[in-house]
Amino acid sequence: MKLWQKVYLVTITLFVVLLNVGMYVVFELTYQKDIAVEQKQAEAQYNILTNGLIRSIDSLYQQGDVTDAKLQRVISSFEGYYDDEIFLTLWRGENCVYPKNADVLRDWSTDAGNNQLILEGKDIMSVTVQGILYEGEDILYLRYEKELTELADVWDKLQIKYIVISLVFSFILAIILFIVLRKTMKPIDELTQVVDNMADGNMESRASEQGNDEIATLGKHFNQMADKIQENIELIRQESDAKQEFVDNFAHELKSPLTSIYGFAEYIQKANVSEEEKMQCMEYIMAESKNLLQLSYTMLDMAKIRNEEFSVEEFDLCEVEEQINSRMTSICVEREVTLSSDICVQKINANKVLFISLISNLVQNSIYACENGGQVSWGIDEMNNTVRLYVKDNGCGMTEEQLNRVKEPFYRVDKARSREEGRTGLGLAICAEIVEYHKGQMEIQSEMGKGTNIFVKFPVKFTV
Amino acid sequence: MANILVVEDDRHISELVKRNLSLVGHICTCVYDGLSGLDILEKQSFDLILLDVMLPGVSGFEFITKVSGTPIIFVTAKGNLEDRLQGLSLGAEDYIVKPFEMLELIARINVVLRRSERDEVIQIGDVQVDLKKRVVSRNGQEIVLTPQEFSLLEVLILNKNIALSRDKLLELAWGYDYMGDTKTVDVHIQKLRKKLGLENEIRTITKLGYRLEI
Numbered sequence: 001m002k003l004w005q006k007v008y009l010v011t012i013t014l015f016v017v018l019l020n021v022g023m024y025v026v027f028e029l030t031y032q033k034d035i036a037v038e039q040k041q042a043e044a045q046y047n048i049l050t051n052g053l054i055r056s057i058d059s060l061y062q063q064g065d066v067t068d069a070k071l072q073r074v075i076s077s078f079e080g081y082y083d084d085e086i087f088l089t090l091w092r093g094e095n096c097v098y099p100k101n102a103d104v105l106r107d108w109s110t111d112a113g114n115n116q117l118i119l120e121g122k123d124i125m126s127v128t129v130q131g132i133l134y135e136g137e138d139i140l141y142l143r144y145e146k147e148l149t150e151l152a153d154v155w156d157k158l159q160i161k162y163i164v165i166s167l168v169f170s171f172i173l174a175i176i177l178f179i180v181l182r183k184t185m186k187p188i189d190e191l192t193q194v195v196d197n198m199a200d201g202n203m204e205s206r207a208s209e210q211g212n213d214e215i216a217t218l219g220k221h222f223n224q225m226a227d228k229i230q231e232n233i234e235l236i237r238q239e240s241d242a243k244q245e246f247v248d249n250f251a252h253e254l255k256s257p258l259t260s261i262y263g264f265a266e267y268i269q270k271a272n273v274s275e276e277e278k279m280q281c282m283e284y285i286m287a288e289s290k291n292l293l294q295l296s297y298t299m300l301d302m303a304k305i306r307n308e309e310f311s312v313e314e315f316d317l318c319e320v321e322e323q324i325n326s327r328m329t330s331i332c333v334e335r336e337v338t339l340s341s342d343i344c345v346q347k348i349n350a351n352k353v354l355f356i357s358l359i360s361n362l363v364q365n366s367i368y369a370c371e372n373g374g375q376v377s378w379g380i381d382e383m384n385n386t387v388r389l390y391v392k393d394n395g396c397g398m399t400e401e402q403l404n405r406v407k408e409p410f411y412r413v414d415k416a417r418s419r420e421e422g423r424t425g426l427g428l429a430i431c432a433e434i435v436e437y438h439k440g441q442m443e444i445q446s447e448m449g450k451g452t453n454i455f456v457k458f459p460v461k462f463t464v
Numbered sequence: 465m466a467n468i469l470v471v472e473d474d475r476h477i478s479e480l481v482k483r484n485l486s487l488v489g490h491i492c493t494c495v496y497d498g499l500s501g502l503d504i505l506e507k508q509s510f511d512l513i514l515l516d517v518m519l520p521g522v523s524g525f526e527f528i529t530k531v532s533g534t535p536i537i538f539v540t541a542k543g544n545l546e547d548r549l550q551g552l553s554l555g556a557e558d559y560i561v562k563p564f565e566m567l568e569l570i571a572r573i574n575v576v577l578r579r580s581e582r583d584e585v586i587q588i589g590d591v592q593v594d595l596k597k598r599v600v601s602r603n604g605q606e607i608v609l610t611p612q613e614f615s616l617l618e619v620l621i622l623n624k625n626i627a628l629s630r631d632k633l634l635e636l637a638w639g640y641d642y643m644g645d646t647k648t649v650d651v652h653i654q655k656l657r658k659k660l661g662l663e664n665e666i667r668t669i670t671k672l673g674y675r676l677e678i
Binding site: 255258259260262263264266267269270277287288414 | 520627
């Protein structure tokens with residue numbers, strides 16, 4: 001059963017029950033009061049009646065020779081004086097004298113005292129007052145009975161009226177309540193629809209935020225939640241896309257060396273090759289295997305940077321400068337590139353191994369970008385309390401498209417030469433990881449044919 | 465047999481393709497980027513171009529739109545359906561995904577070359593083989609070969625200087641669905657050797673199979 005149906009039924013039932021119970025109580029109280037008034041009236045009438053009767057009967061007895069007929073005449077005259085509603089019954093001792101030939105048994109005693117009030121209900125409502133009328137030679141008992149037909153009539157009509165009115169009002173309430181509830185519940189239905197839509201994968205669906213009741217508030221909060229979820233999904237999707245791309249690229253990266261290795265092995269197996277040719281093919285196979293090995297090491301390094309906690313320590317940069325420059329000497333000589341460095345900061349707080357890896361990767365890239373006679377300079381300076389690492393070269397530079405893609409894993413600006421030299425294409429991707437680990441920012445400026453400048457800014461805590 | 469241009473930026477693979485195609489008698493010219501490929505096409509004409517997709521400078525997909533008349537086979541690591549369809553819809557004759565087997569490359573090259581209808585008579589020692597007319601003669605005298613023997617000879621010729629395993633020979637000369645024994649290959653090789661007097665040219669390679677050496 002739906003919520004609105006529950007509310008509807010409960011409200012209607014409560015209304016009908018309470019209305020009827022309430023009205024019944026009010027009716028009952030009023031009725032009791034009316035009855036009491038009737039009883040009082042009856043009692044008063046009885047008293048007035050008996051006063052008159054006693055006087056008449058007294059004089060009868062004084063005259064002597066009281067016959068039943070005489071008594072009947074007196075009573076009848078009194079009864080006739082009132083309208084039809086009153087019935088009198090007279091007993092002389094145990095004999096019923098009036099009404100004539102009625103022979104009603106006196107089934108009551110005087111033990112309970114004079115003037116007993118009895119209310120009889122059921123078919124004909126009546127008030128009965130009975131008591132001893134006269135005590136002398138005879139004992140006369142009188143019963144006064146008054147039918148409450150008028151009162152009963154009024155109440156009957158009132159009851160019918162009440163039932164009709166109560167039905168009408170219940171009906172009106174049912175209709176109004178139905179409309180109001182449907183209107184109130186409509187936003188909930190709409191919200192449910194929105195939730196359904198989202199469950200079906202339509203993340204664009206949003207609840208209406210009109211109004212300022214609880215449902216509108218719920219809608220607002222729901223929308224906020226939906227926004228957040230959508231944002232997160234987008235983020236996860238981007239991340240998973242990047243991962244997928246990495247895996248695709250990686251698979252592709254494996255294909256080239258594997259093609260060479262398999263191909264040359266097949267060649268040696270199937271062709272009639274000379275010893276010299278065989279050696280050459282072996283060399284290719286070994287070189288490509290080495291590339292694969294290098295690739296796996298580099299991938300492991302990347303995984304390490306991502307997953308491991310590295311200690312941050314204070315270290316001397318002059319030492320680092322020496323280490324890097326000596327490491328680069330051989331390729332500088334090979335490529336006829338001059339390397340210069342300038343360290344303006346004495347010490348910094350970072351992970352030494354990663355920091356050296358970062359600088360050597362960047363410097364190496366710059367050297368590779370240079371033709372013979374190129375110049376590479378790198379250094380570390382301090383600006384506004386932030387440590388800045390820069391690597392500049394006057395090498396081949398990059399186009400805008402290359403610049404946008406250069407941080408992608410396995411992206412190579414000069415693919416042929418890079419692969420030839422056994423580089424993995426992961427250098428800048430590793431650098432990006434290291435910079436991110438140290439919460440720094442890397443910026444690359446490049447112009448085709450003029451060279452490339454790379455700046456890495458580290459946050460304040462890297463200064464000692 | 466054919467003049468082939470190899471546009472491939474991975475030098476090792478380029479070298480590998482060149483060596484293998486040289487074995488079966490093709491002449492290969494290697495270039496390592498798209499631009500020099502287009503340059504050389506202006507000066508020289510080729511029977512076939514083997515083209516990589518991811519090339520520095522001009523990509524393979526761009527390259528193919530600038531070439532007309534020469535059949536092109538893509539040889540690339542990009543193996544997904546989208547790339548294949550793009551390559552083929554741009555007019556490539558075939559699309560080979562790395563890593564590939566040399567025999568596969570040679571077979572596909574042969575299919576494309578045969579499509580461009582080149583009749584050729586191959587000379588093996590003193591035996592002439594006309595692949596188009598399916599006629600074999602020795603010193604001007606025709607030698608009658610059964611169709612199966614000719615098929616085997618054709619496979620050996622098309623993959624000359626490359627050792628072929630018995631299974632491979634069964635597959636290529638008899639077809640995938642042939643359920644025969646590899647002994648069948650040995651029998652037919654013996655017959656070919658005897659009929660054509662090619663005892664030295666059709667060499668047995670231990671633990672592998674046979675190789676036709678020209």
